[in-house]
Amino acid sequence: MTGILYLIPNTLGPCGDNQHPLAHIIPETVQAMSAQLHYFVAENAKTARAHLKLINQYHPLSKPIQELHIAELHVNTPATELDTLIAPLLQGHDVGLISEAGVPAVADPGANLVRLAHQKGISVRPLVGPSSLLLGLMGSGLNGQSFAFHGYLPTDTAARAKRIKELEDRSRKEKQTQLFIETPYRNAAMLEALCTQCAGPTSICVATDLSLSSEKIETLPASEWKKRLQKNAAPDFHKKPSLFLFLA
Secondary structure (H helix, E strand, O other), X not given: OOOEEEEEOEOOOOOOXXXXXXXXXXXXXXXXXXHHOOEEEEOOHHHHHHHHHHHHOOOOXXXXXXXXXXXXXXXXOOHHHHHHHHHHHHOOOOEEEEOOOEOOOOOOXXXXXXXXXXXXXXXXXXXXXXXXXXXXXXXXXXXXXXXXXEEEOOOOHHHHHHHHHHHHHHHHHHOOEEEEEOOHHHHHHHHHHHHHHOOOOOEEEEEEOOOOOOOEEXXXXXXXXXXXXXXXXXXXXXXXXXXXXXXX
16 A cells, blocks of 8 residues: 655745744644654755754654655756655655645646656645745735746846746736746846836736745736836845736
């Protein structure tokens, strides 16, 4: 009998110094389930250990953290290593797939392991937790009936401008919200590109530090964002994880 692959959500950033900082982000049942497991796969073992140490404060882990098996799966992991990562499941052990931030397998290399689990007939159980994509969409006021996530846009200026125009045309034709992320230190350049390339009435949302105490979500027409930038009144989003959305 095979084990179960549990998809374990992580926080989207530091939880702050509340009495129980995980309580309003990760459900208690998810914390308790995570604490029972002996085997984990994570994008970064160090980050996973930090998350498990936090859980251990409220739900004691089944083993000392140094005795837990934490294997890494990241963008550079060869496909040939997936069979090794899934081996404990085939041996009957339950395994937790932990995201670096947010939910596993969404804009996350863990999707490859989930796909293989299905191919091997292994049960997959996603657990409830924060998704920056859904939180941002919920808070944006843009169309939540039709939307598309595009990951990172090109870093080359010309290629990025072309891509933004393509997505704006698509948004206009299909009434579809477009979502994407950027490396935090390039947030300002991304907002400037959006203001430059998008038509004035196009609604642009910037959602920063979602689920954290410093969370900020603002939706304005491209023309209004452009005025703000001209007044040096950009959002406080330098080096902060941010989600960008727009609807033409």
